Amino acid sequence: MLELHSLTAGYDRRAPVFRDVSLTVAPGEAVGLLGPSGCGKSTLARVAALLHRPDAGRVTVDGRPVPGWRHRAPRALRTSIGVVFQQPRLAADPRLRLRDLIAEPLRATGRRAEALARTAELAARVGLTDDLLSRRPHEVSDGQLQRACLARALVLRPRWLVCDEMTAMLDASTTAALVSVVEEYRREHAAGLLAVGHDRVLLDRWCDRTVHWSSLAAPPPGAAAPRAVPGKEPARTGTPA
Numbered sequence: 001m002l003e004l005h006s007l008t009a010g011y012d013r014r015a016p017v018f019r020d021v022s023l024t025v026a027p028g029e030a031v032g033l034l035g036p037s038g039c040g041k042s043t044l045a046r047v048a049a050l051l052h053r054p055d056a057g058r059v060t061v062d063g064r065p066v067p068g069w070r071h072r073a074p075r076a077l078r079t080s081i082g083v084v085f086q087q088p089r090l091a092a093d094p095r096l097r098l099r100d101l102i103a104e105p106l107r108a109t110g111r112r113a114e115a116l117a118r119t120a121e122l123a124a125r126v127g128l129t130d131d132l133l134s135r136r137p138h139e140v141s142d143g144q145l146q147r148a149c150l151a152r153a154l155v156l157r158p159r160w161l162v163c164d165e166m167t168a169m170l171d172a173s174t175t176a177a178l179v180s181v182v183e184e185y186r187r188e189h190a191a192g193l194l195a196v197g198h199d200r201v202l203l204d205r206w207c208d209r210t211v212h213w214s215s216l217a218a219p220p221p222g223a224a225a226p227r228a229v230p231g232k233e234p235a236r237t238g239t240p241a
């Protein structure tokens with residue numbers, strides 16, 4: 001399980017972006033997260049990916065409480081979660097050729113020997129040719145760079161994936177291609193997924209269940225209980241777009 005318990009997080013402890021938010025993703029489950037712009041979805045995704053320390057609350061991964069974030073998180077926990085962000089250009093080292101970008105986590109974890117075979121396998125999966133693998137980020141399109149970022153997220157075979165608006169900048173065919181790569185990976189590895197997005201239709205098709213931000217945050221004292229999202233079943237099966 002990837003469990004987020006009563007999280008309070010933000011960028012200023014005196015005024016957190018959200019308080020007391022809880023969410024659980026079961027092994028092999030795909031959970032979509034919808035919510036208004038600025039409510040804190042990306043912040044929550046970064047906490048779940050162990051990249052942003054919450055002010056309060058706790059995260060447990062496969063029953064193991066997370067003792068620290070970023071470089072303070074144990075490597076085994078960090079590498080059990082793959083992350084893809086909305087803007088690949090902000091997430092990619094502009095100096096690296098795409099093949100080195102994909103292999104970066106292998107090099108960082110001392111598994112350089114696997115880089116050649118694993119990069120070739122993942123490049124084929126995400127649809128990157130040899131020519132594209134030899135280029136740097138400024139020489140490829142956003143969609144091609146996002147394909148490389150997805151391959152990088154999968155390279156260590158994570159048990160959990162956090163996709164933060166992964167397809168927001170992409171056209172319909174690239175979106176469909178990337179979603180099907182994620183789904184194929186999840187089928188093979190029984191990986192859990194937290195997919196943040198704005199596109200309800202896509203999330204409903206992609207995920208087993210879609211939750212709305214308003215149902216996650218505990219209400220302030222004295223307020224009404226969180227409302228269910230109208231028309232949403234708690235769990236459903238979906239097929240990739």
Ligand SMILES: Nc1ncnc2c1ncn2[C@@H]1O[C@H](COP(=O)(O)OP(=O)(O)OP(=O)(O)O)[C@@H](O)[C@H]1O
Nearest residue numbers: 010011017035036037038039040041042043044198
């Ligand atoms: N690095 C940062 N420093 C300070 N404030 C930030 C930072 N990143 C985000 N914020 C603020 O935190 C709040 C939540 O941002 P976040 O990106 O988590 O929202 P979101 O729900 O993902 O929004 P969107 O759907 O527009 O991407 C916003 O008010 C935003 O301005």
